[in-house]
Amino acid sequence: MADTVRLAVIPGDGIGQEVTAEALKVLSAVLEGSGTTVATTEYDLGARLYHRTGETLPDSVLEEVRGHDAILLGAVGDPSVPSGVLERGLLLKLRFALDHYVNLRPSTLFPGVPTPLADPGEIDFVVVREGTEGPYVGNGGALRVGTPHEIATEVSVNTAFGVERVVRDAFARAAARPRKKLTLVHKHNVLVHAGHLWRRTVEAVGAEFGDVTVDYLHVDAATIFLVTDPARFDVIVTDNLFGDILTDLAAAVTGGIGLAASGNVNPDRTAPSMFEPVHGSAPDIAGQQLADPTAAVLSVALLLEHLGHAAAARRVEAAVSADLARRAAGQVGPRPTAGIGDALAAAVV
């Protein structure tokens, strides 16, 4: 079947540029000869555009991006731009505007990969982080700013509609996995209103998934188990902020954010989904070919899976796994970003 994937590419800031180049290299290589071609449109968004125009994501660009099958994003954020401007004006704006309500973050400890844990066990779980609600909605404000009477609020907004759809997605994923286990993470003993909505929703949707075992953990306890017994997790479903925290920790115990991929998924396909490494723009090492493009490459695997190219996705994952094993065995030394990309591209053909 001959088809074309229309891919919007947003390399963004810092190491986003370098890792995206390698991710695209691997994407082309894995699809070579498959009959599927990739037509990329690159968008120069991030700190440069902001400094040039003061804009982060012009409406016209958002509409153009919307016309693609998927988005590949590198990283967003630069010390020259006030904190939050690019994160909220570009990254979160894309997630919200394109209704990426499933923020999918798998955590697998690949064989041989160094982990800070003494006895990690077999780690293989996926966090389904809600992507369009919670404390990320930008529904806060401040009064009497800069005075001793300042008051600043942040509102977490949670709706039955928003919680149910992500919980349903998480259950479907759990049902399709061998262990069929779902853990809800929240803090319903303190955040009672949001927490109870999440809890009731998991109970109600769970009734439709009789073969999925359901577990609950407060977010504080979840961080404990992520370091003492990460193997216990299969699918975690949680809100936007807790998911942000847990997935960085999960990345740390599975070899670092240099390896952690993510998909901002719109399961209803009413807009393109977006794939990006969990790591940030790492301005301190940008432009030096020091970044590991593996997380970006694994994000390409998630992209391929989402677009129905499961076999290609498996090839990318296998290439990464083999490359990491070679590192562990000392068969390859430190390589520049492009060196790792070249090796992975050669391995997926």
Next chain:
Amino acid sequence: MADTVRLAVIPGDGIGQEVTAEALKVLSAVLEGSGTTVATTEYDLGARLYHRTGETLPDSVLEEVRGHDAILLGAVGDPSVPSGVLERGLLLKLRFALDHYVNLRPSTLFPGVPTPLADPGEIDFVVVREGTEGPYVGNGGALRVGTPHEIATEVSVNTAFGVERVVRDAFARAAARPRKKLTLVHKHNVLVHAGHLWRRTVEAVGAEFGDVTVDYLHVDAATIFLVTDPARFDVIVTDNLFGDILTDLAAAVTGGIGLAASGNVNPDRTAPSMFEPVHGSAPDIAGQQLADPTAAVLSVALLLEHLGHAAAARRVEAAVSADLARRAAGQVGPRPTAGIGDALAAAVV
């Protein structure tokens, strides 16, 4: 100097009963012959009172408790009581009513203590968690509950007054420590209003503490460093929810919540401060003498320090440290809760 410490004791639920008994044993022992006596008033609060009367913390009891010099609390929470009722109606009510704005949680890796980390380094930091604001204020609500149109909100409230006083306390603690380093943890790229209030406050107060090095981490990145490089931390200051999450993780990497102590401190001494282990009521092992009372005993050390008995506090810490070293050396096997308490009490005299 002969004096009397009027101590309100709230053993609470589950293992709270057992560990509090041992903590009191150690407290009596360490003060024996010092001229200081402890006069305890025990309050039967928690699940039992709730089932008997429907109350969690009657106003009259709160007023009585207020008349004490300090409070020792075991643990709160029971599966027979709806989630949040005891936590908010008793534990958080005490923290808020008695203005425990400094929730002090030291994390030290005692020699020989097993940790899930392969290479922990020297861990010795303290988290100053704000205790009276943030998402813990109970300022949320829900609309159309139980319908497909339900919306649930949770509001994080942050004031200049509330943030400044806890930041000031944290700086003072950092200035008194050898490394003199303070790390603010927040998420100011997303929670911009609250985050910028915290950031500006740390900047402003920091100007008065020229010898303290100031660092900032997003909460997600902070969880990474807690497992990859916990030795980097000295004093962490953060909001109520982030502090809750970080201190459970910090406890996990320093040997588990069985060892983590905390103080809910009112530095202005307008009301008694409250000392409690970080762990919960652990109903699954309650009443079986299986709980480790060490966290409760270390909370007694914080209590003694707060009341000006620094030498006694050091003796309690030294006894715990020696006991943990004996465990590590295999010189003592598993002991019942009271066995550990007896050993520590004998060691502090």
